[in-house]
Amino acid sequence: xxxxxxPPRRLGVPVDEARIHFGRSDAASSDGSSWxxxxxxxxxxxxxLSMWCGTCPFLFERQDxxxxxxxxxxxxxTELEGPLDSVDDRxxxxxxxxxxxxxxxxxxxxxxxxxxxxxxERDYFSHEQVATWGVDRFWGLPENPxxxxxxxxxxxxxxxxxxxxxxxxxxxxGWNDRARVAHYRAAVAGGVVPTAVALSMLDVxxxxxxxxAADYHAHWGLTHFLLDGHHKLEAAARSGAPVRxxxxxxxxxxxxxxxxxxxxxxxLSRQRSPRPRSEGARAGARGQRERFHPxxxxxxxxRRGRSSPCSAACGTRRTASCRRRPGxxxxxxxxx
Numbered sequence: 299x300x301x302x303x304x305p306p307r308r309l310g311v312p313v314d315e316a317r318i319h320f321g322r323s324d325a326a327s328s329d330g331s332s333w334x335x336x337x338x339x340x341x342x343x344x345x346x347l348s349m350w351c352g353t354c355p356f357l358f359e360r361q362d363x364x365x366x367x368x369x370x371x372x373x374x375x376t377e378l379e380g381p382l383d384s385v386d387d388r389x390x391x392x393x394x395x396x397x398x399x400x401x402x403x404x405x406x407x408x409x410x411x412x413x414x415x416x417x418x419e420r421d422y423f424s425h426e427q428v429a430t431w432g433v434d435r436f437w438g439l440p441e442n443p444x445x446x447x448x449x450x451x452x453x454x455x456x457x458x459x460x461x462x463x464x465x466x467x468x469x470x471x472g473w474n475d476r477a478r479v480a481h482y483r484a485a486v487a488g489g490v491v492p493t494a495v496a497l498s499m500l501d502v503x504x505x506x507x508x509x510x511a512a513d514y515h516a517h518w519g520l521t522h523f524l525l526d527g528h529h530k531l532e533a534a535a536r537s538g539a540p541v542r543x544x545x546x547x548x549x550x551x552x553x554x555x556x557x558x559x560x561x562x563x564x565x566l567s568r569q570r571s572p573r574p575r576s577e578g579a580r581a582g583a584r585g586q587r588e589r590f591h592p593x594x595x596x597x598x599x600x601r602r603g604r605s606s607p608c609s610a611a612c613g614t615r616r617t618a619s620c621r622r623r624p625g626x627x628x629x630x631x632x633x634x
Contacts (some may be wrong), residue, residue, distance in 0.1 A: 301406040301542065303563035304385055306549065310399035317368055318497055318525070319398035320551030337497075337523055337547035339363050339468065345445075348501040348519070353429045354555055356503040356519040357422075358466055360445035366457035367468050368396055368525055370515070375495075378526065379485075382406060382474070382493040393495055393546065401432035403547040403559055405498075408491070409414055411448035411465055420449060422462060426573070431505055434565055442585040446470050448531055450543075451569045459504075460573045463497065463567050465543065466523050473534045486541075492534075493542040494527020500562065501553040513575060518554075520547075523566050 313319055322333045323343055328500045335347040342363030348356050355608035372392050382389065385404050423441045431441050448465040455461050482492060501519045522545050524531065534541040547560060 299408045300566040301408055302384065303406070304404040306403050307435065308400065309390065309402050309546065311396040312394060313382050313398040315467055316398040316551070317371060317396040318344075318523070319506060320499065324622050328630070336361070343557055344468065345523070346386040346464070348503055348553055349498070350495055350553065352501075352503055353506045355427055356462075356517050357441055358445070358521055358523075359441070359443050360446075362429060364468050366447070367528055369395060369528075372526055373384070378493040378495065378544075379490075380493070381408075381491040385544060388543070396525060397497060397546065397548075400551075401549040405545045405547060405562060405566065406542065407451075407545060408540050409450035409463075409465070410540050411531050411535040412536065413446060413471065413492075413523065414444055414449050415533070416442050416444065422449065422464070422517070426462065426513075428459075429575070430511050430515060430517065432510040436529050448535060448571060451570055453564060453565055453568045454573065455516070455517075455561070455565060459518060461501075461518040463519060463520045463566075464522065465494075465531060466521055467528050467531065468524060469528065474529050474532055478529040479533050479536070482530050486534055486537050486539035488492065491540050491542055492527070492530045493532050493544060494520035495525045495544045496527075496546065497525055497551075498522045498545040498547040499552045500530055502555075502558055503553070515573070518558070518565075522579070540556065551598070576606075606634050 305584040310316060313321075317340060319338050319339050321336060323336050333350075335350055336343040337345040337347060337358075340363070343361045344358040346357060346361060348354060348358075354549070375389070375392055377389055385406060390404070412420060414422075417424050417440070419425075421440075422441060428440050443466075445466060447467070449463070450465055451461075451463040485492065499521055501521070502516055503519065504516035505511060509581050522543060525546075527541070527543070530541055533539070547559065547562065549556075552559060
């Protein structure tokens, strides 16, 4: 539920001084032509993100650099211990010192987080994503975020597009201080609605072709990486309670047009609406998973080699030097 939306504003410090930022990694090739998007934490890749082409699957995948939070750099922001009703410089200033200089869209929302583990019944990557992209052709498995995360909201953008919202902690909930979680569980049980803060991005992704899709549509992935509030989100999820979230949506860090970003306030004001799925779509997604599941006994025949065609759209034969995993069907014609 949207509480308030604010005009875009410039925040941040020079990127070499920022503690967290979106950026590229050039390690995939010697000439820099192959690169992947990452969220960097203290200059180390913390999460691999959706490919720049927009036709590969939506992604946030935890990396070795996601090994700590920013709490020590922030201290206690007293305004966030309860429900934040408005956003001003007093609230933004501590977070602006962590971010790279750029334009951000501040959004204040209230959510009821649901803790999700990879491959469980509510895992987006094992269900909604598989219904559109299928499983990874090389690994024979769905994408794996290698991270617990929270699902909070979804709604239709149009019959051909759907918004999925996620809150991603920088470290697993198991790393949280149990006493702090208990403190916030007691607070939310007493009716307090605490506020968390996140660096956010909107990635709009859709396969170029629908040849393997049981439910072909554009996925609008709104992802919030927690700057503050790891204990609050876990407490709210474990208690079934609401929490407020100040999302600082990075304009340059998103794979979305200005028009797409401008739609976020209206979309977040809508009622929660899961995407309708026909029995055919459910069966198709289930068949994709079963086809490549080791226990189905067909993994060996379905496995693709390391030089399998990237897609019918571009025909490129992917190798170990490609931007994404070898054998990954990107679905687009812009991939060299």
